[in-house]
Amino acid sequence: MPLDAGKTDTLVSVRGLSMHFPIYAGVFRRQVGVIKAVDEVSFDIARGETLGVVGESGCGKSTTGRATIRLYKPTAGSVVIDGKDIALLEGGELRRLRPQMQMIFQDPQASLNPRMTVGSIIAEPLDEHRPDLKRAERQDRVRDLLDRVGMNPDFANRYPHEFSGGQRQRIGIARALALEPKFIVCDEPIAALDVSIQAQVVNLLEDLQDQLGLTYMFISHDLSMVRHIADRVAVMYLGRIVELAHRDILYEAPKHPYTKALLSAVPTVEKRAQERIILKGDVPSPANPPSGCVFRTRCPVAEARCAAEIPALRKLSDGRQAACHFAE
Amino acid sequence: MSERREAAGPPVLDVRNLETVFRVRDGYVHAVNDVSFSIREGELLGVVGESGSGKSVTMMSVMGLLPSPPAEVAGGQVLYQGKDVLKMSKPELRALRGGEIGFVFQDPMTSLNPVFTVGFQLMEPLRIHLGLSKAQARERAADLLALVGIPSPAARLNDYPHQFSGGMRQRVMIAIALACDPKVLIADEPTTALDVTIQAQILDLVQRLREELGMGVIWITHDLGVVAGIADRVMVMYGGQVAEHAPVADLFARPQHPYTRALMQTLPDISGKRKERLFSISGQPPILRAKPSACPFAARCAHAMDICLKQNPKIEDRGAGHDVACWWKPAPAEESLDAA
Numbered sequence: 001m002p003l004d005a006g007k008t009d010t011l012v013s014v015r016g017l018s019m020h021f022p023i024y025a026g027v028f029r030r031q032v033g034v035i036k037a038v039d040e041v042s043f044d045i046a047r048g049e050t051l052g053v054v055g056e057s058g059c060g061k062s063t064t065g066r067a068t069i070r071l072y073k074p075t076a077g078s079v080v081i082d083g084k085d086i087a088l089l090e091g092g093e094l095r096r097l098r099p100q101m102q103m104i105f106q107d108p109q110a111s112l113n114p115r116m117t118v119g120s121i122i123a124e125p126l127d128e129h130r131p132d133l134k135r136a137e138r139q140d141r142v143r144d145l146l147d148r149v150g151m152n153p154d155f156a157n158r159y160p161h162e163f164s165g166g167q168r169q170r171i172g173i174a175r176a177l178a179l180e181p182k183f184i185v186c187d188e189p190i191a192a193l194d195v196s197i198q199a200q201v202v203n204l205l206e207d208l209q210d211q212l213g214l215t216y217m218f219i220s221h222d223l224s225m226v227r228h229i230a231d232r233v234a235v236m237y238l239g240r241i242v243e244l245a246h247r248d249i250l251y252e253a254p255k256h257p258y259t260k261a262l263l264s265a266v267p268t269v270e271k272r273a274q275e276r277i278i279l280k281g282d283v284p285s286p287a288n289p290p291s292g293c294v295f296r297t298r299c300p301v302a303e304a305r306c307a308a309e310i311p312a313l314r315k316l317s318d319g320r321q322a323a324c325h326f327a328e
Numbered sequence: 329m330s331e332r333r334e335a336a337g338p339p340v341l342d343v344r345n346l347e348t349v350f351r352v353r354d355g356y357v358h359a360v361n362d363v364s365f366s367i368r369e370g371e372l373l374g375v376v377g378e379s380g381s382g383k384s385v386t387m388m389s390v391m392g393l394l395p396s397p398p399a400e401v402a403g404g405q406v407l408y409q410g411k412d413v414l415k416m417s418k419p420e421l422r423a424l425r426g427g428e429i430g431f432v433f434q435d436p437m438t439s440l441n442p443v444f445t446v447g448f449q450l451m452e453p454l455r456i457h458l459g460l461s462k463a464q465a466r467e468r469a470a471d472l473l474a475l476v477g478i479p480s481p482a483a484r485l486n487d488y489p490h491q492f493s494g495g496m497r498q499r500v501m502i503a504i505a506l507a508c509d510p511k512v513l514i515a516d517e518p519t520t521a522l523d524v525t526i527q528a529q530i531l532d533l534v535q536r537l538r539e540e541l542g543m544g545v546i547w548i549t550h551d552l553g554v555v556a557g558i559a560d561r562v563m564v565m566y567g568g569q570v571a572e573h574a575p576v577a578d579l580f581a582r583p584q585h586p587y588t589r590a591l592m593q594t595l596p597d598i599s600g601k602r603k604e605r606l607f608s609i610s611g612q613p614p615i616l617r618a619k620p621s622a623c624p625f626a627a628r629c630a631h632a633m634d635i636c637l638k639q640n641p642k643i644e645d646r647g648a649g650h651d652v653a654c655w656w657k658p659a660p661a662e663e664s665l666d667a668a
Contacts, residue, residue: 056523056524056525056526057494057523164612166612194378194379194550194613195378195550195591195594195595196378196590196591196594196608196609196613198594199594199606199607199608199609200608200609200610202606203605203606203608206605221523221524223524223598224595224596224597224598225596227596227597227598227602228596228602228603228606248602251598251599252599261525262524262525263598264528265524265525265527265528266524266553266598267524267527267528267531267551267553267554267556267557268553268556268557268597268598268599269552269553269556269580269592269595276528276532278525278528278529278532279525279528279529281479282493282495282496282526283493
């Protein structure tokens with residue numbers, strides 16, 4: 001598996017991606033401001049690699065994932081997937097590229113239509129994008145997909161409510177695989193599952209990656225699971241990437257004060273309470289972010305400079321990127 | 329908490345052989361079977377288990393909070409300072425709930441009433457249980473908000489729940505639960521819906537309050553990491569019964585029940601050596617349509633023997649207050665999971 005996106009074959013390349021949502025108010029619904037859900041985010045994902053994206057709720061990690069596969073139209077920036085910039089594509093042109101990028105959603109209960117059989121849920125992308133397939137071929141493909149995600153192919157005629165959370169997530173994965181995508185955004189795929197089931201689904205995702213050479217963007221707030229599955233990890237705070245590094249160096253020696261606090265806050269069996277860095281207060285509103293560094297209001301090492309200057313995401317000596325004036 | 333606090337004195341809350349069933353269309357679901365535990369002053373009991381293991385239903389039964397029908401507490405005793413809660417009249421129960429025993433529910437988004445101010449909801453228990461005047465209650469409510477770390481508390485009493493963030497709402501819930509200086513606080517997954525940084529704030533707060541107020545705390549969670557950090561004792565539940573119940577250090581040093589062991593192995597680590605592949609427990613948790621006559625974990629257990637399918641193991645002490653309900657026993661050399 002390639003570890004350094006710099007020299008290997010890049011599949012996804014995002015530059016300066018911003019996703020701003022307008023705020024309307026008053027009788028005339030005039031625009032009074034914007035929520036900067038994602039602001040100037042840049043990253044690469046190599047072919048066959050898994051990029052983990054972590055951060056607290058509201059930090060823009062899901063929005064980044066959705067904008068990357070054009071479920072949103074980004075406000076600014078470019079998204080190049082397999083050599084083609086899809087940021088501004090429209091209509092049929094975008095539609096033809098859809099099969100190569102798919103998504104696995106958080107809540108398998110909500111993302112599967114309760115009135116469709118499992119077979120028709122999985123076949124739906126095929127109906128849309130592969131009209132050339134004959135009925136029998138389509139059925140074979142559905143059975144094949146169910147088998148691939150570790151489910152009995154005879155379950156194709158059943159309905160989603162007949163399955164447990166873990167099995168439903170497998171169905172969601174089978175649907176995402178139907179069009180043989182290159183790139184899959186996994187948005188909190190295990191958050192709704194019990195711990196004993198989480199490991200089953202994560203192992204399945206890893207097996208599929210090995211067998212099919214998939215590229216993942218794995219969005220999660222579970223820092224331990226991201227360490228397990230990801231090759232590189234991006235840490236987001238209030239719409240920006242604050243640190244982006246190979247998982248080993250990130251977890252061993254985080255450089256950005258937010259990453260340090262986030263990692264120290266994870267309760268573990270080995271680490272007892274004393275070493276925790278406890279951040280004061282809550283995440284500021286993305287409609288009215290602090291000036292300069294967005295993290296300065298909760299940062300233990302903030303100085304006057306942090307209020308005046310936005311720290312750029314810059315490369316450090318060990319190859320990682322961090323957006324802090326004081327990161328060495 | 330580096331050392332386990334030696335809890336002394338008689339238990340504040342003592343639950344014995346609790347059984348809860350739910351009546352469903354074609355029979356019963358045996359959600360809680362023969363669960364016993366107790367908690368002393370200043371002690372924190374962690375309750376761990378996956379959804380459907382019966383941990384929330386146990387606590388709701390203890391407080392008489394389950395709607396009946398369909399729920400029915402079919403047997404057992406819940407002794408609060410020697411009195412059986414299950415036999416109490418409605419007024420007695422009302423005095424107990426919110427007064428002597430505080431309850432924090434899992435979801436901070438839905439457990440506050442959106443049409444009343446936070447101040448009103450905080451003052452309600454104070455006026456009912458402690459008989460304070462409006463002015464006194466208001467003053468104490470502001471103190472409580474300050475206690476849980478909410479800035480400018482007096483002003484925020486006039487705000488509605490939607491004006492608070494998720495972490496702050498959960499802190500408000502804790503403030504309400506603590507309003508009447510309860511002897512016991514039952515917290516049902518209080519931090520599951522929150523981000524880790526906010527969770528760290530809440531864990532810190534509960535730890536401090538426990539020391540200051542000497543409350544007994546029951547902390548329900550599915551996160552073994554949380555439990556390792558704050559609990560004195562841990563009770564692991566599976567299939568509506570207690571699988572293992574032990575002092576926290578002992579549980580992590582020599583886990584005995586295959587379910588506990590598997591649970592510990594499925595978790596990825598945040599530091600140390602990275603596992604190449606996660607250990608996974610195959611299969612699904614049981615649906616308890618009948619009172620289990622075999623071990624409920626047997627179908628998923630790596631160590632299942634013939635007897636496991638025939639007889640449900642009784643919970644018994646394996647030394648140092650380490651109770652286990654299992655027929656299998658790890659060899660002494662294999663007790664610790666670190667060696668593997």
